[in-house]
Amino acid sequence: MSYYIAVATSDGEIIDTHFGHASSFLILEVDDLGNYEEIEDREVRPACGGGECHACAGSLMNEIAESLKDVDFVLCARSGPHAEEALRRYGIALLDVMMPISRAVPKIHKFRQRYRRNVVI
Amino acid sequence: MAECIEQSRVACALGGIYTALAIDGVLPVTHTGPGCLAQASDILGRVNGGQAPVPFEESVVPCTDFCNTDVVFGGGEHLRTVIEKTIQYYDAKLIIAVDGCTAEIVGDDIEEVAESFEGSRIPVISAKLPGFVGNNLFGHSQILKSIVNQYLEPTGEVNPLQVNVFGIVPFYDTFWQGTLEKLEELLEAIGLEPNIIYGHGHGIENVKKIPSAGFNLVLSPWIDLDIAKLLEQKYKTPYLQFDNVPIGPTETTRFIRKLVEYAGLDQVRAESYIKKSEDRYYYYISRHQAFVYACKYVPKDFYFIGSAAAAVSVTRFMVNDVGSVPLRIYITDNVPKERQEDVRKSLYDVELEEKDYEVIFTEDGGLAAADLRKEHEDRSVVFGSNWDLLTARSIGSAFVPVCAPYGQTLIGSKNYFGYEGGVALFSDYYAEIVTNPQVAFIG
Missing domain, CATH: 3.40.50.1980 (Nitrogenase molybdenum iron protein domain)
Structure with a gap:
């Protein structure tokens, strides 16, 4: 069964955007063989809009998490504990990693195949 | 699981x-x-x-x-x-x-x-x-x-007098630092060249010297035997095992004589050291004798909960030198099944005619405590870790901490090793008995 990964990226190739700065997430659909395709560019209200922090304790983080609830993994360059906590409530794993999407997705797929039954991160 | x-x-x-x-x-x-x-x-x-x-x-x-x-x-x-x-x-x-x-x-x-x-x-x-x-x-x-x-790299030379000390686990044996210092003094006094890797004044240079030892000394019932065997296999260094860190005159004297015999040391020198140290030990004990006799109540038995190494040390001292009898001994550090028999043998190897006490291996300290609360002699003594303080209080026993976790206090260089350690444990034991109101002043 296929699953979805959300990526915070500025150019569609490298994961380079902070979670709170992302105004949209690229949604990838990955099938059982690890092949993936971009299906959507989902827009959100950035959690840390314009350098002004108003989201950490508020509902904006939850709003983003709600809008990403169908994905299993969110990849971004950097993130904070509030983001992780908000996403965890929806069973979404938030991973900080700076690398090309084409390298990251196979690693996630490999991990998911090995530990799908055993590990919930 | x-x-x-x-x-x-x-x-x-x-x-x-x-x-x-x-x-x-x-x-x-x-x-x-x-x-x-x-x-x-x-x-x-x-x-x-x-x-x-x-x-x-x-x-x-x-x-x-x-x-x-x-x-x-x-x-x-x-x-x-x-x-x-x-x-x-x-x-x-x-x-x-x-x-x-x-x-x-x-x-x-x-x-x-x-x-x-x-x-x-x-x-x-x-x-x-x-x-x-x-x-x-x-x-x-x-x-x-x-x-x-x-x-480690081979040093190419063997110093027959050099002895590496193993078996004392730093920090897990709460008294490790003081013990190692006193042990070093003792080994030097009988003519050996101790090579200790842990603690003050020792370090990586001592680690490098490990392969050149004449023999390895393992002071525990089972810990570090694997290391001694590994060194024997790699550097052909033989090892001598003594099954506990000796406390008090009986065990320390036995330890020194065993070492002297094994390493072929100067017997006269060792015996004169033993004589001097034993005299000193009994001098200090004599000073407290009147006080001990004046105690209104002195427990004659004890319980032990804790590590195998401390259990053997304390049991030997309490039975051979103080004249107390163990009632139950709980070993809580998950001794491997194949080693349990050795530990048991060490714990029963004491100068006692009726050895009807139980040795129980359990990793669950809570289970040991519950067992003790259910069935126990009144006004006894519990040796253990800080966990057992409240258990001891609840069953109306005195309590002497001897293993990790020792408690929120400052340990300093305290240790119970050798002749002097015997005096220290003797005084800690009686000090607890006379100051603990649950044990001391009733009846």
């Missing part, structure tokens, strides 16, 4: 890093989650007599903060970066890269990472410390094995 345990007296395998930290100049770099280090300090560090390793305190140990991302993407590169920075910023003489459960489950190759630092300013070795395999004694053994296998 094993049952969960209560009142743990051991740390997870990562507690093994305390063995590394006890060697001056050795710095572990941990490839573990950010909270993993803290759990061991609750048993071995601060709560264990207020101890902290010197010069590298627990809080400065570099850690990769292994997180979700490392699980998915592999943490090898992350570890490599942390080691690079450690070499840059720390003045260590040896770095040991260690990993914990998570890194072992996902299969990060820390050996490969450590090997890639060959030829760097500070040598880097690796040790695997997955907590799902064993406790801190397993970790201790893993650290020593790594040092022997990856760091």
Whole structure:
């Protein structure tokens, strides 16, 4: 069964955007063989809009998490504990990693195949 | 799956890093989650007599903060970066890269990472410390094995008088530092050249000298026998096992005579040392004799809950020198099944006619405490760790702490080793009996 990964990226190739700065997430659909395709560019209200922090304790983080609830993994360059906590409530794993999407997705797929039954991160 | 345990007296395998930290100049770099280090300090560090390793305190140990991302993407590169920075910023003489459960489950190759630092300013070795395999004694053994296998080099010469000391687990044996100092004095006094790797005044130079020893001395019922056997296999160094850290005149004298016979030392010198020390011991005991006789009530039996090493030491002293009888002995540090018989044999090897006490192996300290609360003699004495203080109080017993976690106090250089240690334990024991109102002043 296929699953979805959300990526915070500025150019569609490298994961380079902070979670709170992302105004949209690229949604990838990955099938059982690890092949993936971009299906959507989902827009959100950035959690840390314009350098002004108003989201950490508020509902904006939850709003983003709600809008990403169908994905299993969110990849971004950097993130904070509030983001992780908000996403965890929806069973979404938030991973900080700076690398090309084409390298990251196979690693996630490999991990998911090995530990799908055993590990919930 | 094993049952969960209560009142743990051991740390997870990562507690093994305390063995590394006890060697001056050795710095572990941990490839573990950010909270993993803290759990061991609750048993071995601060709560264990207020101890902290010197010069590298627990809080400065570099850690990769292994997180979700490392699980998915592999943490090898992350570890490599942390080691690079450690070499840059720390003045260590040896770095040991260690990993914990998570890194072992996902299969990060820390050996490969450590090997890639060959030829760097500070040598880097690796040790695997997955907590799902064993406790801190397993970790201790893993650290020593790594040092022997990856760091030691043959020295090409053997000094027949040099003796390496093993069997005392630093920090887990709360009195390790004082014990090692006194042991060093004793070994020197009878004509040996002790080579101790842990603690003050020792360090990496002593580690390098390990292969040139005439023999290895193992002072425990089973711990470190694997290391002694490994050294025997690698460097053909024979080993002598004495099954406990001797406390009091009977056991210490036996220990010295065994050493003298084994190493072919000067018997006259050793006997004169024994004579002098025993005289001194009995002088001090005599000074307290009148006081002891004036005690209104002196318990004649005791319970023990704690590590196998401390159990043997304390039981021998209490039976052979003080004349008390053990009622039940709980061994809480998960002695391997094949070693349990040896420990049992050591615990029954005392000068007592009716040895009708029980020895119970359980890792669950809570179970031992519950057992004790259910069935016990009144006004007895409990030897154990800080966990057992309240148990002892609730069953109206006196309490003497002898093993980890020792409690929120400052241990200083306190130890119960040898003749002087006998005096110290004797006085601590009677001081507790006469000041503990539950035992002392009734009836």
